[in-house]
Amino acid sequence: MPVFQYKGYDSRGKPVSGxxxxxxxxVLRVLLRRDNILLTDVRExxxxxxxxxxxxxxxxxxxGGERNSDGLIQVLRSxxxxxxxxxxxxxxxxxxxxVIAVMTRxxxxxxxxxxxxSESLAALIDQAERPGLKRVMSDIKIQxxxxxxxxxxxxxHPRFFPELYxxxxxxxxxxxxLEAVLFRLADFLEAQNKLRSKVVTALFYxxxxxxxxxxxxxxxxxxxxxxxxxxxxxxxxxxxxxxxxLILISTAMTDxxxxxIPTIVLTVYLFRRWLNSPRGREKWDxxxxxxxxxxxxxxxxxVSRFAKTLATMLxxxxxxLRAMEIVKxxxxxxxxxxxxxxxxxxxxxxxxxxxxxRRSGQFPPMVCHMIAVGERSGQLETMLxxxxxxxxxxxxxxxxxxxxxxxxxxxxxxxxxxGFVVFxxxxxxxxxxxxxx
Numbered sequence: 001m002p003v004f005q006y007k008g009y010d011s012r013g014k015p016v017s018g019x020x021x022x023x024x025x026x027v028l029r030v031l032l033r034r035d036n037i038l039l040t041d042v043r044e045x046x047x048x049x050x051x052x053x054x055x056x057x058x059x060x061x062x063x064g065g066e067r068n069s070d071g072l073i074q075v076l077r078s079x080x081x082x083x084x085x086x087x088x089x090x091x092x093x094x095x096x097x098x099v100i101a102v103m104t105r106x107x108x109x110x111x112x113x114x115x116x117x118s119e120s121l122a123a124l125i126d127q128a129e130r131p132g133l134k135r136v137m138s139d140i141k142i143q144x145x146x147x148x149x150x151x152x153x154x155x156x157h158p159r160f161f162p163e164l165y166x167x168x169x170x171x172x173x174x175x176x177x178l179e180a181v182l183f184r185l186a187d188f189l190e191a192q193n194k195l196r197s198k199v200v201t202a203l204f205y206x207x208x209x210x211x212x213x214x215x216x217x218x219x220x221x222x223x224x225x226x227x228x229x230x231x232x233x234x235x236x237x238x239x240x241x242x243x244x245x246l247i248l249i250s251t252a253m254t255d256x257x258x259x260x261i262p263t264i265v266l267t268v269y270l271f272r273r274w275l276n277s278p279r280g281r282e283k284w285d286x287x288x289x290x291x292x293x294x295x296x297x298x299x300x301x302x303v304s305r306f307a308k309t310l311a312t313m314l315x316x317x318x319x320x321l322r323a324m325e326i327v328k329x330x331x332x333x334x335x336x337x338x339x340x341x342x343x344x345x346x347x348x349x350x351x352x353x354x355x356x357x358r359r360s361g362q363f364p365p366m367v368c369h370m371i372a373v374g375e376r377s378g379q380l381e382t383m384l385x386x387x388x389x390x391x392x393x394x395x396x397x398x399x400x401x402x403x404x405x406x407x408x409x410x411x412x413x414x415x416x417x418x419g420f421v422v423f424x425x426x427x428x429x430x431x432x433x434x435x436x437x
Contacts, residue, residue, distance in 0.1 A: 003019060003020070003044070003135065003138040003139065003142065004025065004042055004044055005017070005042075005043045006019075006032065007041040008038050016037060016130075018134070019131060020032070021138055025044075026228060029042075033139050050201075071229070074193055076129070083132050088436060095128075097158070098190075098191070100189060101193060103121075103133075104182055105190075105399060106127075106210060107120055107121075107124060107182055107188060108179045110124075111178060111179040112179045117144060118141060118145060119136060122141060125137045125138055133160070136157045136160050140157070149170070150169055150173060151166045151169040151170035154169060163326055163329070168185050168313060168389075169181065169185075170364070172316060175272075175317045179370070184312055185312070187312075188308060188312045190307070190310070191340070195389075198399050199301060199404075200296075201260045202399045202402055202403055205407065206410055209411075210410070212414075213320065213414040213417060216418065217417055221250045221253045221254070223252050225247070225250040226254055229246070229247045230364060239428055239430065240424070242420070242423070242427065246421060246424040281334050284336045285333045285335045287362075289335060296398070297395065297398050297399070297402065299362075300394055300398065301395060302331050302336050303364065303367055303387070304330075304388050304391035306327055306331060307326045307367070307387040308385070308388035309326070309383070311388065313383045315381045320347065320353075321344060321347060324340060324343065324344040325384060328344070329363040339356070342356055343357055352372065353371055353372075353380075354368045354372035354375060357371065370387055373385070
């Protein structure tokens with residue numbers, strides 16, 4: 001059934017727009033007329049999403065950043081109009097992980113209540129508020145009506161439903177417990193979103209304080225310092241070294257700001273280019289894991305994500321080797337990804353999971369021990385869930401301590417910077433007073 005984008009006016013004369021499936025445009029007019037909507041424009045919607053490899057949604061897919069950048073390049077090459085660029089940016093925001101998690105739970109609830117899959121998708125389409133998600137769900141419903149399995153239909157939209165998602169759905173379809181897998185998947189997505197929000201919240205405060213402190217120092221350097229230090233130039237006296245440093249910084253910011261901006265932009269560009277190279281990425285990830293304060297936190301987040309994802313996939317019926325391959329791609333750290341890949345190869349040769357993880361030295365000994373116990377007892381999923389739960393609690397505690405420590409530290413740094421400026425300005429004045437006396 002085709003999907004149409006429409007615009008019109010409701011009974012109160014307010015403009016409305018949306019997406020709806022119908023046999024043709026005439027049927028769409030009749031359906032919307034029942035809702036007291038007068039159509040002014042109707043266009044058939046085409047959802048040009050990348051298809052999954054043949055045979056299901058479990059094939060290899062590119063990273064989200066590559067897909068998003070390719071989509072923007074296509075928009076710029078086609079016309080590059082501001083309206084199309086804005087539409088592309090809005091569609092990117094439609095793939096919100098939290099929205100996907102809520103929608104997954106709603107679909108699981110409808111299926112458990114005995115509602116057919118096609119009807120459940122229709123209900124989700126009517127409820128969806130974001131145009132991009134509504135179009136994607138409409139395309140999925142069309143593919144389901146044409147006989148395509150749900151996992152393959154989801155695999156057509158990798159930006160909304162990544163490889164992990166489609167593999168779990170495929171396992172649920174094969175085992176005949178799709179609604180149970182969807183509930184487990186919704187729990188997993190919500191836990192990941194909660195963990196991500198905790199990390200973002202911990203980094204938000206120092207970021208805001210840094211921006212505020214940089215703004216205050218910029219104002220002082222460009223307005224107050226030049227006026228005060230101009231008095232010292234006429235005195236002919238030798239200035240203290242800290243005052244000379246302050247004048248040098250102020251002069252650079254006022255006279256050479258046009259050089260500072262491209263220097264910063266070039267530095268950021270070179271850093272990102274180095275970070276995107278395999279060698280640079282590995283060095284940076286290794287540095288992150290060894291960082292004094294943030295290193296242990298980053299390792300805990302990665303271990304928690306590893307344990308939670310692997311437990312979810314194994315409990316949903318995904319084979320161990322396939323699950324390890326997918327888990328590797330959700331860690332976000334090339335050092336740990338290599339460890340998991342080596343462990344996967346060792347498992348293929350008949351070794352256990354815990355042994356290669358322990359040999360790498362990158363996973364904590366307690367985690368390796370609990371995994372080994374789970375393998376021997378046949379309760380690997382339960383042990384992985386316990387590992388994830390324990391590390392989630394420890395991440396909460398570390399984030400709380402980090403936030404408590406960062407607040408006075410940022411205030412101290414800002415106070416020290418402002419104090420340096422004030423002291424550098426007042427020190428020559430105090431020396432002049434002593435000389436006069």
